[in-house]
Amino acid sequence: MHVDIQPVQSADVAAVAALAREIWQAAYAEIISQAQIDYMLDQRYNAPRLLDELATPGYWWDQAFLDGERVGFSSCYLTGAPGELKLDKLYVHPARQRGGVGGALIARVLEHGRAAGCDTLLLAVNKQNARAITAYEKHGFTVRDSVRVDIGGGFVMDDFIMARSIPQAAP
Numbered sequence: 001m002h003v004d005i006q007p008v009q010s011a012d013v014a015a016v017a018a019l020a021r022e023i024w025q026a027a028y029a030e031i032i033s034q035a036q037i038d039y040m041l042d043q044r045y046n047a048p049r050l051l052d053e054l055a056t057p058g059y060w061w062d063q064a065f066l067d068g069e070r071v072g073f074s075s076c077y078l079t080g081a082p083g084e085l086k087l088d089k090l091y092v093h094p095a096r097q098r099g100g101v102g103g104a105l106i107a108r109v110l111e112h113g114r115a116a117g118c119d120t121l122l123l124a125v126n127k128q129n130a131r132a133i134t135a136y137e138k139h140g141f142t143v144r145d146s147v148r149v150d151i152g153g154g155f156v157m158d159d160f161i162m163a164r165s166i167p168q169a170a171p
């Protein structure tokens with residue numbers, strides 16, 4: 001199965017946000033409330049915000065296609081700490097999970113980090129999101145920290161911080 005990874009363009013923003021909603025409904029319904037899902041989708045996937053991130057240096061959005069169908073996406077950005085890249089989003093359609101799409105997106109994120117001279121890739125994942133934690137462990141991440149972050153609206157994110165190294169290119 002060939003996973004085609006392409007940069008997200010401005011014209012893709014609405015389709016990516018719609019895909020996010022579909023995946024979030026499936027992934028988070030048993031973990032956070034519907035009100036928190038709606039709040040976080042509005043906060044993170046509104047068109048002006050996505051367009052702003054697409055235009056920001058040191059920020060990368062990618063999307064994954066299988067047979068021409070958009071099935072997943074990722075975003076990452078330079079945190080400002082030396083050598084550090086954050087995997088901010090990684091989402092694959094429920095019908096296409098466990099087929100290597102997530103791994104292919106992580107591989108592209110590692111390429112961005114390598115090209116930018118980074119050595120560490122980190123992320124935050126809900127402590128109850130066992131499937132994602134298992135996936136991240138499979139792809140080389142380990143838990144580094146535990147945090148509770150107030151995201152406004154009366155909601156908190158109760159997350160593990162996971163990290164892995166970014167391999168340098170073979171000599």
Ligand SMILES: CC(C)(COP(=O)(O)OP(=O)(O)OC[C@H]1O[C@@H](n2cnc3c(N)ncnc32)[C@H](O)[C@@H]1OP(=O)(O)O)[C@@H](O)C(=O)NCCC(=O)NCCS
Binds near residue numbers: 093102
């Ligand atoms: C986490 C996620 C992006 C992984 O994408 P993916 O395309 O399934 O990733 P891969 O196919 O590369 O790796 C899948 C691995 O994840 C783990 N995994 C995924 N689903 C699982 C499940 N239902 N049960 C057990 N392990 C699971 C396994 O380690 C699996 O490897 P295996 O199939 O060889 O056993 C995807 O599951 C997803 O979108 N989940 C919902 C959204 C989400 O939670 N995103 C992360 C937010 S921090």
